[in-house]
Amino acid sequence: xxxxxxxxxxxxxxxxxxxxxxxxxxxxxxxEVVALLGDNGAGKSTLLKVxxxxxxxxxxxxxxxxxxxxxxxxxxxxxAGIEMVYQDLALVDAMDIAANLSxxxxxxxxxxxxxxxxxxxxxxxxxxxxELDALGVRTAPVxxxxxxxSGGQRQVVAIARSAARLPERGVLLMDExxxxxxHEQTELVEDLIRTLAAQGTSIVIVTHNLPxxxxxxxxxxxxxxxxxxxxxxxxxxxxxxxxxxxxxASVQLDAAR
Amino acid sequence: xxxxTIASVHQIARGEKLPGRVRGxxxxxxxxxxxLFIVLVIVFAFWGxxxxxxxxxxxxxxxxxxxxxxxxxxVTVGVMxxxxxxxxxxxxxxxxxxxxxxxxGGAPVPxxxxxxxxxxxxxxxxxxxxxxxxxxxLIVTIAMLSALGGLSLLLANDxxxxxxxxxxxxxxxxxxxxxxxxxxxxxxxxxxxxxxRYTRTGMRLLAVGGGREAARRVGxxxxxxxxxxxxxxxxxxALGGIVTTAYITTAVPSASVxxxxxxxxxxxxxxxxxxxGRGSLPRVALGAVVVSTISAGLxxxxxxxxxxxIVTGALxxxxxxxxxxxxxxxxxxxxxxxxxxxAIGRAS
Numbered sequence: 001x002x003x004x005x006x007x008x009x010x011x012x013x014x015x016x017x018x019x020x021x022x023x024x025x026x027x028x029x030x031x032e033v034v035a036l037l038g039d040n041g042a043g044k045s046t047l048l049k050v051x052x053x054x055x056x057x058x059x060x061x062x063x064x065x066x067x068x069x070x071x072x073x074x075x076x077x078x079x080a081g082i083e084m085v086y087q088d089l090a091l092v093d094a095m096d097i098a099a100n101l102s103x104x105x106x107x108x109x110x111x112x113x114x115x116x117x118x119x120x121x122x123x124x125x126x127x128x129x130x131e132l133d134a135l136g137v138r139t140a141p142v143x144x145x146x147x148x149x150s151g152g153q154r155q156v157v158a159i160a161r162s163a164a165r166l167p168e169r170g171v172l173l174m175d176e177x178x179x180x181x182x183h184e185q186t187e188l189v190e191d192l193i194r195t196l197a198a199q200g201t202s203i204v205i206v207t208h209n210l211p212x213x214x215x216x217x218x219x220x221x222x223x224x225x226x227x228x229x230x231x232x233x234x235x236x237x238x239x240x241x242x243x244x245x246x247x248x249a250s251v252q253l254d255a256a257r
Numbered sequence: 258x259x260x261x262t263i264a265s266v267h268q269i270a271r272g273e274k275l276p277g278r279v280r281g282x283x284x285x286x287x288x289x290x291x292x293l294f295i296v297l298v299i300v301f302a303f304w305g306x307x308x309x310x311x312x313x314x315x316x317x318x319x320x321x322x323x324x325x326x327x328x329x330x331x332v333t334v335g336v337m338x339x340x341x342x343x344x345x346x347x348x349x350x351x352x353x354x355x356x357x358x359x360x361x362g363g364a365p366v367p368x369x370x371x372x373x374x375x376x377x378x379x380x381x382x383x384x385x386x387x388x389x390x391x392x393x394x395l396i397v398t399i400a401m402l403s404a405l406g407g408l409s410l411l412l413a414n415d416x417x418x419x420x421x422x423x424x425x426x427x428x429x430x431x432x433x434x435x436x437x438x439x440x441x442x443x444x445x446x447x448x449x450x451x452x453x454r455y456t457r458t459g460m461r462l463l464a465v466g467g468g469r470e471a472a473r474r475v476g477x478x479x480x481x482x483x484x485x486x487x488x489x490x491x492x493x494x495a496l497g498g499i500v501t502t503a504y505i506t507t508a509v510p511s512a513s514v515x516x517x518x519x520x521x522x523x524x525x526x527x528x529x530x531x532x533x534g535r536g537s538l539p540r541v542a543l544g545a546v547v548v549s550t551i552s553a554g555l556x557x558x559x560x561x562x563x564x565x566x567i568v569t570g571a572l573x574x575x576x577x578x579x580x581x582x583x584x585x586x587x588x589x590x591x592x593x594x595x596x597x598x599x600a601i602g603r604a605s
Contacts (some may be wrong), residue, residue, distance in 0.1 A: 075476055084474075093467035094535035095460075103464055104475035105458045117456040148591055161475070 004063070005202045006051070006082065006171045010059035013046050013226075020046040022226045026203045030169050033193060035213035035234065038204045038223035039246050044206045045175070047223065051204065052084040052173050053077030065169070077088050081170040082164035087179055089154055091161075093147040098128035100146055101161050136189070136195050136214050152185025159192055163201065167201070171202045178212050210242065223247050223255040279590050286583040290526060290540055290576075294547050301554030304574050318546065318553045324500055326545035327553065329520040331493025332443050333541045334468030336524055337453070338466040338486030339533030343346035344398040345520065346512040347405030348380045349498030354409040356499050357418035357508030366423050370499060371519065377495025378488050380405065385484030406512035413510035421506045438500050442542070450538045452471065462486060467534015511585045522548050523574050527579045547572075 004027040006201055013021040021043045028034050038044045047055050049055035051062075053071030054135040066079045066194060071077045074084065091100050098121075099106075106122040108114040128142045137156050140149060146157060153174075155177060162172055173180050177193070186209075193216045197203055213234070222230040222245040230245040328345055335342035356373035360366065384401055388394040427437045453459035464472045465482040473479045497516070501503040502508045523544035529536030551572070552565040 074474065078476065086474070088470070090468060090471040090474050092464045092471045092534065095464065095465045099460065099464075100471070103461070103472065104477050105461060108457060117458050119455060119457050119460060121455075147588075165475075 003030065004028060005032075005065055005169055006204075007063040007066075008047075008051070009061050009063070011047070011050055011057045011062070013050060013055065014058045015044075019226050021050070024226075024228045025200065026221060026228070026231075030172060030202055031197050031200045032219060033197045033203045034204065034215045034219045034221055035127075036221050036223065037208075037210070037213060037242065038215075038248055039248075040224040041225075042246075043107035043226040044223055044254060046202075046226075048084070048206050051077070051171075052082065055201055063066055065215060080166065081167045082173065083165050083170065085159050085162045085175065085177060087175040087177075089157060089158040091146045091154060094145060096143045096145045097132075097157055098125045098151075098155055098215070099143040101128040101131060101142075105165075114137040118188075132160055134199075135160055135192060137192060150185070151180050152182070152188050153221055154244070155181060155185070156192060159189070159196075163196055164202055166201060169200050169202070171204065172196065174203065174205045174207075176207055176209075177205060178207070178209055186212065197217060210239065213242075222246055276590060278465055279587055282583045282590070283585045283597050284588075286528060286580060287537075287540075289579055290528070290543055290547065293548065293572075294543060296555065297550050298546065301558065302548070305554050305557035309554055314553060314557065318381050319439050320504075321553070322542075322546040322549040323436070323438040323518075323525060324497060324504065325519050325549060326442045327438075327445055327493055327497040327500060328516050329523040329541050329545050330449055330538060331490040331497070332440075332517065332520040333524050333527075333529055333536060334449060334462075334493070334530055335486055335490035336452075336466075336531055337533055337536050338436050338462055339469070339482055340394040340398075340483070340486060340490075341521075341531060342381075342384065342398050342487065342490040342494075343395065343517055344380065344384060344401035344405060345403040345494040345497075346491065346516045347409070349501065350510055350512040351405045351412075351498070351515060352376050352495035353378070353498040353502035353508040354413045354418065354510045356424075357421050357502055358412060360421055360423050363419060368584050369423075373499045374495050376494060377491040377493070377498075379491070380495075381488035381491025382484060384491065385487035389480040389483055391560040400449065400574045402512060402514075407455065409510040409512070415510070417510070418508040419506065421508060423501035424506070425500070426503075427500060428506065438504060441496070441500055445496065445543050446538050449489070452522035453538065458482075458485070460483060463534055475551055520545075522569055522573055526576050528576065530580075 006028040008024060008026040011021055011024045012019070022046060024043070025212070026034070034049065036044055041100065046055065050057050053074040053076050056071070062071070064082070069076070069080050071080070077084070086170065089182055092103065095103070102124045107120045107127060109120045110120045125142050134143070137160070140153060146154060149157065159174070159177070166172060175187050181189065190212065193203060205213065205217065217234045220230065220234045221228060222241060222242065223250070278338060298361045326549060328349070330344060332345060342587060352373040355376055359369035359372055364400070370504055370545045380401065384394070410463035427441060432440065453463060460473065461477050462482050462485060465477065465479050469479055472482070498593045516529070523541055526544035526547055527537065548569060551568055555565045555568065
């Protein structure tokens with residue numbers, strides 16, 4: 001696995017005496033979907049924050065496509081090709097889908113009006129439509145405002161927004177992408193994840209939703225009390241062992257090994 | 258699982274229109290103010306006859322709406338960025354006093370105007386720079402209101418600065434029968450509307466107001482836009498103060514708090530939610546016209562003037578109520594509509 005897109009090496013995060021993460025290593029290959037599982041307080045969110053640049057690790061190093069990186073902010077992570085889809089989505093409700101997808105990189109008109117900062121609305125819509133089409137999703141007209149969308153559609157818009165900012169072979173981090181969704185909407189998001197992975201995007205999903213983890217991930221990583229207690233191909237995992245890793249029933253076994 | 262399934266399960270079909278009742282409600286929400294205005298004009302045309310439905314009254318209503326509207330425009334931009342700027346009356350008083358003092362001292366008119374407007378921008382800048390440090394903007398702007406009121410009284414030595422006839426061209430002067438403040442207000446509203454709707458900076462300003470977290474996460478420098486919102490509000494307040502000074506040829510150094518309340522009334526009547534991120538400036542202009550129509554109409558109908566503020570208060574709550582009702586009903590309808598659409602997709 002020397003061609004790992006994103007590599008964490010011996011990452012620890014200490015808050016004073018509290019140890020949120022202890023020597024966690026993780027490799028994500030191109031187009032690979034990794035499910036990051038663990039009970040509340042196991043360190044999933046902290047690890048996600050380290051990966052997304054929101055939090056600096058106390059020790060350890062990270063490599064993106066073989067290059068060592070140090071993230072001071074989520075912007076640094078984004079520059080390195082790592083985007084995060086937050087659980088709260090953080091969309092601008094009052095704006096339409098196109099505006100939400102283009103926010104921060106709005107196309108301007110050509111010529112003098114563009115120099116004055118005038119937006120090219122048509123280009124914005126076309127570009128957004130193209131981005132949604134590339135992901136194989138059609139949610140609603142791109143000029144529909146986000147507040148009029150269903151939960152699943154919003155999730156799709158949030159994922160598309162992050163995905164559209166990724167470079168070739170980028171990394172997408174997702175925090176509980178299906179937490180607030182019903183069955184059908186969850187399927188929609190699962191399909192979207194598969195599509196993205198098939199296009200070469202590496203994806204790390206933090207979730208409590210085991211069926212989601214089993215249905216989309218290639219590899220399952222389990223954290224328990226800040227340590228990585230399992231890292232296996234999802235195809236080789238069965239539900240019972242994953243649950244016991246999460247609850248910590250087998251931690252002693254691993255430690256004894 | 259193919260792409261086609263995704264589309265059919267989830268889509269409310271591309272290009273499909275919103276349900277009819279939703280569109281109806283949105284129409285009520287968006288055009289209710291216009292309907293209210295028309296009703297008011299008709300009522301007062303009879304009740305306030307023979308003086309109300311005349312060109313002279315119309316022009317005077319427009320004129321007072323224009324001055325209130327300039328303030329309201331600034332307050333609106335503040336509200337859209339998620340801030341209620343209460344320092345507006347203080348800024349207006351200080352800008353008027355500084356412009357007045359400069360003119361009295363023999364400074365050229367453009368210089369005096371520029372100085373007054375620059376003060377508005379500086380006040381906004383200071384407000385903004387304090388607020389982004391995490392201070393509650395409401396308290397910051399109240400403090401600013403108090404400080405600026407005191408400062409302008411100090412500068413003016415507690416006296417009104419009168420006889421400022423140099424500013425007549427933007428005060429009492431009429432062009433084609435319409436007073437100068439109306440042109441200024443129209444210009445301000447047009448410029449700000451274009452700015453918010455069609456420029457990148459305007460769009461980001463609205464995004465910061467409506468979804469600060471969203472804006473921050475896509476890499477927008479949120480604080481820069483918050484400060485900009487304060488500066489636009491300060492600029493409009495200063496402009497309003499200068500136009501008022503020009504209109505009454507006197508700079509009044511005491512901050513009149515009523516300004517910000519009539520501006521807020523216009524903003525609320527226009528259905529601009531105070532949580533930020535949305536709202537229509539042209540409708541705020543109409544809101545200002547409605548407020549001044551009510552006071553002029555009641556005056557001409559020989560109703561004691563105190564009633565006009567009572568009526569305005571009642572309208573305000575009524576407007577908010579209507580707004581809440583349409584919003585709630587719309588989302589309820591949309592939710593049930595969404596479920597039906599999904600069900601149809603599943604069946605097909």
